[in-house]
Amino acid sequence: MTKRIFSGAQPTGNVHLGNYLGALKNWVALQHEYESFFCIVNLHALTIAQDPALLIEKTRDLARIYLAVGIDPQVSTIFIQSDVHEHAELTWVLNCVARMSELERMTQYKDKARKQQENISVGLFDYPVLMASDILLYQTDLVPVGDDQRQHLELTRDIAIRFNRDYGETFKAPDAFIPKVGARIMSLSDPAKKMSKSDDDPNGCVLLMDDADTVQKKFKRAVTDSGTEIRFDVSRPAINNLLEIYHLMTGKTPQAVENHFAGKGYAQLKGDLAESTVEFLRPIQQRVREINDERLDEILDQGREKARQIARATLERVFHLTGLKR
Ligand code: AQP
Numbered sequence: 001m002t003k004r005i006f007s008g009a010q011p012t013g014n015v016h017l018g019n020y021l022g023a024l025k026n027w028v029a030l031q032h033e034y035e036s037f038f039c040i041v042n043l044h045a046l047t048i049a050q051d052p053a054l055l056i057e058k059t060r061d062l063a064r065i066y067l068a069v070g071i072d073p074q075v076s077t078i079f080i081q082s083d084v085h086e087h088a089e090l091t092w093v094l095n096c097v098a099r100m101s102e103l104e105r106m107t108q109y110k111d112k113a114r115k116q117q118e119n120i121s122v123g124l125f126d127y128p129v130l131m132a133s134d135i136l137l138y139q140t141d142l143v144p145v146g147d148d149q150r151q152h153l154e155l156t157r158d159i160a161i162r163f164n165r166d167y168g169e170t171f172k173a174p175d176a177f178i179p180k181v182g183a184r185i186m187s188l189s190d191p192a193k194k195m196s197k198s199d200d201d202p203n204g205c206v207l208l209m210d211d212a213d214t215v216q217k218k219f220k221r222a223v224t225d226s227g228t229e230i231r232f233d234v235s236r237p238a239i240n241n242l243l244e245i246y247h248l249m250t251g252k253t254p255q256a257v258e259n260h261f262a263g264k265g266y267a268q269l270k271g272d273l274a275e276s277t278v279e280f281l282r283p284i285q286q287r288v289r290e291i292n293d294e295r296l297d298e299i300l301d302q303g304r305e306k307a308r309q310i311a312r313a314t315l316e317r318v319f320h321l322t323g324l325k326r
């Protein structure tokens with residue numbers, strides 16, 4: 001039987017190169033090998049304050065990005081999380097399986113809570129259980145994500161195994177697919193932090209919808225390391241990060257990348273990187289603009305129906321086993 005993948009991104013605007021290189025790029029590559037479900041996780045987005053009208057817009061914008069980067073609706077299912085209410089329902093049941101102590105250990109929650117300090121929602125704390133529900137509803141084999149999701153994936157497996165043990169075999173325990181290169185693209189302004197849309201410095205993060213001038217400006221301002229040599233070296237994280245991005249954007253081998261920059265300076269590296277990125281983003285941005293609203297609705301409606309069929313079957317079993325349904 002064809003194996004299944006599930007993954008998602010939050011419609012919080014501003015999809016960036018980290019999201020693309022760590023996750024979306026691999027979705028596109030894997031979709032022909034696996035039965036694929038790509039979700040726009042708008043329930044997750046609600047864990048921090050959102051403007052309602054903007055959230056609707058950003059949800060559709062993210063669907064456009066999925067299509068524009070190459071997710072093919074003929075082979076993959078694209079849908080909106082809140083269109084399939086089973087996600088929220090399963091989350092309640094799994095909330096009663098997950099442990100407070102497990103959630104308290106989640107580093108992403110700790111980081112985000114530290115940044116927010118006040119008004120931390122229960123939803124932010126519970127985010128990993130909602131993520132577990134997303135994945136487990138679809139009997140997922142593989143979850144292509146960036147490195148920051150590794151811990152959440154481990155929790156998902158633990159919850160699945162515990163539920164199966166306590167109530168009876170129901171969920172597949174999924175594996176993470178974390179790419180060897182690109183799983184943690186770092187901020188251009190601080191290579192000790194991952195590239196992130198909530199970065200205080202917007203120059204640290206290149207967005208898929210940035211125009212050419214902005215891309216150039218951001219790479220030009222990127223911090224570098226001491227020394228002059230341009231080669232892959234994890235002990236020089238700023239240059240290593242720029243080279244990794246260049247390698248992934250151009251498809252050139254690491255050796256070819258080093259040869260290309262041998263004897264050249266940082267200004268050349270930043271200039272070439274900006275140029276390749278602008279060229280890479282141009283057709284994606286063009287496709288985003290071309291996607292027609294009716295076609296988008298059609299794709300999301302079809303996605304919802306396909307996703308619901310599978311989600312409903314899993315939730316039925318969960319309700320029977322837990323005594324919620326006769
Ligand atoms: N810097 C990154 N490098 C590689 N992969 C990354 N991902 C995120 N940042 C990087 C991966 O992108 C996918 C979708 O992520 P998301 O929509 O859940 O957003 P996020 O992880 O919350 O991204 P941000 O920008 O870091 O958001 P904030 O600032 O809100 O925390 C996931 O597979 C993720 O691993």
